Amino acid sequence: MIIPKEAVLWEEIEDRRIKCRLCNHFCIIGEGKKGKCRVRVNKEGKLFSLVYGDIIAEHADPIEKKPFFHFLPGSLSFSIATVGCNFSCLFCQNHSISQVEITNEQSFISPEEIVNRALASGCRSISYTYTEPTIFFEFAYDTAKKAREKGLKNNFVTNGYMSKEALEKIAEYLDAANVDLKGDGEFYKTLCGARRAPVIENIKLMKKLGIWVEVTTLLIPEHNDSEVQITEIADLIGEIDTAIPWHISRFYPSHKMSDYYSESSRKILQARDIGFKEGLRYVYTGNISDTEGExxxxxxxxxxxxxxxxxxxxxxxxxxxxxxxxxxxxxxxx
Known part of the structure; x- marks a missing residue:
């Protein structure tokens, strides 16, 4: 049975409303209401997580699937998620679990059990992935701490929208992060319901905190795939660190853009060339048949x-x- 767990990183304001400090939406949540992520609720003036131990997906994946190409390559990573997300991307590839309402139909799984399953599966790390790990922060934090005690590494596959406070809190146990750098500011506003600036600041902070960082960009036709837009993203990454691996992935129709058209393989290859031209050391392609780019x-x-x-x-x-x-x-x- 899933029991709501009191959340971290929040403060009570007037009229029993709550300000959530977990991510850069900083939601103001009225009594009985949920935040944008739909998994944090104000109950009688206190904030609770509705998904602690409510694991919707778990699998021992190749670390390359996250994708991480410069972090324990060739190893397995035990990958977990709950429902929910603090973004509302129209093109979400995992919308069947990220954009659905909570059912709490799963049995409770403890952090200790996740660690035991990871070890039994021969994994060298645990990846908090598939949906946005920030929104199940309490469970991720407790699991990461237990994992570290058993010699496992911890990885976030994230939109990078966590608050500075949240990132600094989990940094002690977070070894690596693959951050989506989706496009320009208009892309974030129109297609994701968010802002880009906090993502860039968090990539910088991750590097400062000693977390290994890789970046992924999903190219979508006419939204973020012009030469100017691709060059701007490559330059942003390079300004932080030219050693950050950049994964450029091909869009396939999905979710609310299921009637849209796929990105061309040619555009992905051009983007890889641009990445190298702008001085990045490692640029990879995804979702296309390109052996050189992998x-x-x-x-x-x-x-x-x-x-x-x-x-x-x-x-x-x-x-x-x-x-x-x-x-x-x-x-x-x-």
């Missing part, structure tokens, strides 16, 4: 280092974090 190459001598076929690593030549050909250090956690 491999890792040394940014210095350009030799092939990690060969992948889909989400499977077939060869990893990196030795002690270095290129075996020119001895330059390869960025990542290996």
């Amino acid at each position: 491999h890792t190459y040394c940014y210095s001598c350009k030799k092939l280092l990690i060969h992948r076929r889909g989400f499977t690593v077939t060869e990893n030549r990196i030795s002690n974090g270095k290129c075996p050909f020119c001895a330059v250090a390869i960025d990542g956690v290996f």
